[in-house]
Amino acid sequence: MRVIVTTGEMLSAIDEVRSPALMDEETFRRFYERTARGVWIYLSRMTGDRHLADDLLQETYYRFYRAGADYESETHRRNALFCIATNLARDLSRRKRNAELVPLHDDMPCDDRAAAGAEQRTDLARAMEHLKPAQREMLWLAYGQGASHSEIAQILGLKTASIKLLLFRARRKLAALLRRTP
Amino acid sequence: MNHTDCPREPEVLDAMTAGRWPFAEELHAHAATCPVCGDLASVAGAFTEDMHAEMQTVDVPPSGLVWWRTQRRAREEAARTAVRAMTFVQTASILGAIAAALTILGGVGAMSKSWRAWFANLSDALYFGGVTIPSWSLPLLLAFAVTLALAPLAVYFAVRED
Numbered sequence: 001m002r003v004i005v006t007t008g009e010m011l012s013a014i015d016e017v018r019s020p021a022l023m024d025e026e027t028f029r030r031f032y033e034r035t036a037r038g039v040w041i042y043l044s045r046m047t048g049d050r051h052l053a054d055d056l057l058q059e060t061y062y063r064f065y066r067a068g069a070d071y072e073s074e075t076h077r078r079n080a081l082f083c084i085a086t087n088l089a090r091d092l093s094r095r096k097r098n099a100e101l102v103p104l105h106d107d108m109p110c111d112d113r114a115a116a117g118a119e120q121r122t123d124l125a126r127a128m129e130h131l132k133p134a135q136r137e138m139l140w141l142a143y144g145q146g147a148s149h150s151e152i153a154q155i156l157g158l159k160t161a162s163i164k165l166l167l168f169r170a171r172r173k174l175a176a177l178l179r180r181t182p
Numbered sequence: 183m184n185h186t187d188c189p190r191e192p193e194v195l196d197a198m199t200a201g202r203w204p205f206a207e208e209l210h211a212h213a214a215t216c217p218v219c220g221d222l223a224s225v226a227g228a229f230t231e232d233m234h235a236e237m238q239t240v241d242v243p244p245s246g247l248v249w250w251r252t253q254r255r256a257r258e259e260a261a262r263t264a265v266r267a268m269t270f271v272q273t274a275s276i277l278g279a280i281a282a283a284l285t286i287l288g289g290v291g292a293m294s295k296s297w298r299a300w301f302a303n304l305s306d307a308l309y310f311g312g313v314t315i316p317s318w319s320l321p322l323l324l325a326f327a328v329t330l331a332l333a334p335l336a337v338y339f340a341v342r343e344d
Contacts, residue, residue, distance in 0.1 A: 057243065058252075
């Protein structure tokens with residue numbers, strides 16, 4: 001019987017260190033390189049500020065390390081990271097008392113080589129401004145990070161059973177906004 | 183199929199994430215007639231495009247720098263916690279010593295006549311609602327009062343940040 005092992009599974013096996021507090025620098029580096037970009041993009045989209053995303057990214061990894069929790073797998077570790085990132089972004093939002101909409105497109109990159117892509121990203125950012133923070137988080141996790149319903153529930157602290165409907169509503173609203181965006 | 187659900191959603195999502203969507207003509211035709219899959223294709227497409235483009239350009243802080251800062255902060259926090267614990271123990275020891283000293287002083291004093299007389303006078307002075315405090319208990323009460331007065335200070339020094 002042939003067993004196909006993906007690169008991700010191999011890396012997970014190599015980095016089978018259950019607790020972040022037991023990570024050495026090399027293990028941390030590999031874990032960081034696999035996860036940091038996704039977490040950064042998530043934070044950048046949730047806060048609307050790329051520089052702030054840098055700071056929050058470092059805070060996320062610090063809190064992850066300090067928590068020293070035992071994780072069963074790479075997926076659990078990744079979920080824990082996004083959970084911390086979500087809480088940090090929410091705390092920041094609360095501190096700013098920005099109950100209204102967070103501007104998401106202020107600091108978007110403008111790359112001439114990917115003008116069409118940038119245009120679509122701007123459309124997405126503009127449309128996302130009209131969603132509630134919880135809807136943005138949910139949509140990013142589902143379609144940006146490819147998280148399952150149970151993972152989203154775990155990260156956002158919601159019931160798995162409610163995710164399907166909440167996600168459907170958020171998606172329908174965003175799709176309508178994207179259609180309306182000129 | 184109901185209003186919130188379509189059995190072909192996973193297919194649409196798979197095609198999107200795997201980059202097969204532009205070539206999946208049959209799924210395109212389905213999404214054109216199915217509002218659920220139509221919305222999914224539109225939203226997932228926008229996110230996939232955004233993520234793909236951002237992943238190419240995003241420049242996260244180097245892992246070495248994040249590791250170093252994490253280690254430094256962890257060390258600083260451990261040191262702060264240790265200092266806090268030491269301060270608490272020191273303050274508690276000082277309070278205990280003061281209380282013990284006062285108790286001994288009171289005990290010795292209570293032996294001597296003059297002290298006994300002094301405490302008796304003080305005891306008369308401390309006359310609360312018809313209850314006279316016995317003179318022998320005054321040293322203990324004094325020690326207890328001093329401890330109570332200094333306890334907030336001890337707590338303050340123990341829990342303050344720096």
